[in-house]
Amino acid sequence: MPDDRRLAELVGETLRPKPMDPAARAAFRRAVESRIEARDDRRVVWRGALVLAASAAAAAVLWLESVPSSTPNEPVEVVREETAPAAVFENAEDDLSVLAAYADPDEILDDPVISETSLPDDYFVLASLVDELDG
Amino acid sequence: MELAAARWKSESPAEEATKDFSAFVESRCERAIRVAYRLVGGDQGAAEDVAQNAFFRAYRALGSFRGESSLDTWFYRILVREAHRHRRWQAVRKLWNGDPEEAPEPIDERPVGDPKLRRRILAALDRLSPSQRDTFVLVHLEGFSVADAAATLGKATGTVKSHLHRALETLRKELRDA
Numbered sequence: 001m002p003d004d005r006r007l008a009e010l011v012g013e014t015l016r017p018k019p020m021d022p023a024a025r026a027a028f029r030r031a032v033e034s035r036i037e038a039r040d041d042r043r044v045v046w047r048g049a050l051v052l053a054a055s056a057a058a059a060a061v062l063w064l065e066s067v068p069s070s071t072p073n074e075p076v077e078v079v080r081e082e083t084a085p086a087a088v089f090e091n092a093e094d095d096l097s098v099l100a101a102y103a104d105p106d107e108i109l110d111d112p113v114i115s116e117t118s119l120p121d122d123y124f125v126l127a128s129l130v131d132e133l134d135g
Numbered sequence: 136m137e138l139a140a141a142r143w144k145s146e147s148p149a150e151e152a153t154k155d156f157s158a159f160v161e162s163r164c165e166r167a168i169r170v171a172y173r174l175v176g177g178d179q180g181a182a183e184d185v186a187q188n189a190f191f192r193a194y195r196a197l198g199s200f201r202g203e204s205s206l207d208t209w210f211y212r213i214l215v216r217e218a219h220r221h222r223r224w225q226a227v228r229k230l231w232n233g234d235p236e237e238a239p240e241p242i243d244e245r246p247v248g249d250p251k252l253r254r255r256i257l258a259a260l261d262r263l264s265p266s267q268r269d270t271f272v273l274v275h276l277e278g279f280s281v282a283d284a285a286a287t288l289g290k291a292t293g294t295v296k297s298h299l300h301r302a303l304e305t306l307r308k309e310l311r312d313a
Contacts (some may be wrong), residue, residue, distance in 0.1 A: 004275070004303050004307075007303070007306055007310060008271075008275035008276060010256070010310070011256055011260070011276065011306070011310075012173075012247075012253060012276045013251050013273075014255065014256050015172065015173050015177050015253075015257075015260075015276070016169070016172075017168055017169055017179055017182055018179065019165070020164065020165045020168070021253065025161050025164055025165065026161070028160070028164045028168075028183065029157055029160045029161050029164065029187075030185070031187055032190045032191060032194075033160075033186055035187065035191050036191060039191075039195075051309040094295055102245065125275075126311050
């Protein structure tokens with residue numbers, strides 16, 4: 001069984017990295033310096049990006065403030081649409097009253113779609129008789 | 136590299152190092168790589184990475200060095216922590232890549248005297264806990280005193296002695312017939 005000192009020597013000799021010549025030391029030092037300089041450069045870039053972002057945000061806020069608002073400032077009069085009386089739907093059997101609420105008889109007569117050719121012939125016969133009676 | 140010494144408002148124990156960090160790196164790099172090499176399991180590339188990381192972190196933290204310990208103690212404490220970080224990542228990579236037993240051996244470009252003995256020694260060191268390995272490397276391989284090793288590792292001297300005792304027991308058992 002090796003004594004502790006011999007054991008340590010054995011491990012130390014086996015685990016020994018390659019020795020560094022002056023060129024290797026200089027290369028190592030330059031590698032460390034590059035990392036430090038790269039870190040400093042990154043900090044400059046980040047600071048610049050932050051300043052740019054802040055400027056862009058400020059510009060956006062100023063632009064938004066300058067754009068006129070698209071809606072008028074005066075209060076808008078609310079026009080209520082006429083809605084069908086609730087009773088219309090409660091009393092579905094009264095078809096005539098429903099028609100009266102919505103239909104404008106004059107509008108129907110003025111409808112260009114409704115022409116003499118679209119109504120049955122009997123209608124015009126009866127209409128002419130009524131006209132004659134009215135005189 | 137020109138150092139902006141004025142950047143660092145540090146106390147006098149760090150002023151010498153801050154004024155010429157390049158000289159600090161050159162004077163300590165060989166030993167730093169050797170300590171890292173022994174802590175990370177004999178991988179030259181990993182040892183250089185760990186040492187570079189340690190110098191980089193030391194540079195960043197130099198302004199906060201208060202001089203309560205020696206600069207070397209402070210620096211090697213950073214180095215040991217970087218070595219631990221590397222080993223943790225190594226363990227994660229081994230798990231991620233699959234069978235840990237198939238992980239490639241550490242790269243060493245030097246011609247190896249006895250590859251079997253080297254593998255046995257690495258395997259024996261792997262059986263030590265991180266604290267045992269740290270204390271064995273610092274005290275028995277790097278010549279730190281127990282007090283210096285305790286200061287570097289942030290442990291009590293009694294704890295360091297206990298770790299050393301167990302490390303030697305394990306290594307004696309593993310390398311009995313080496």
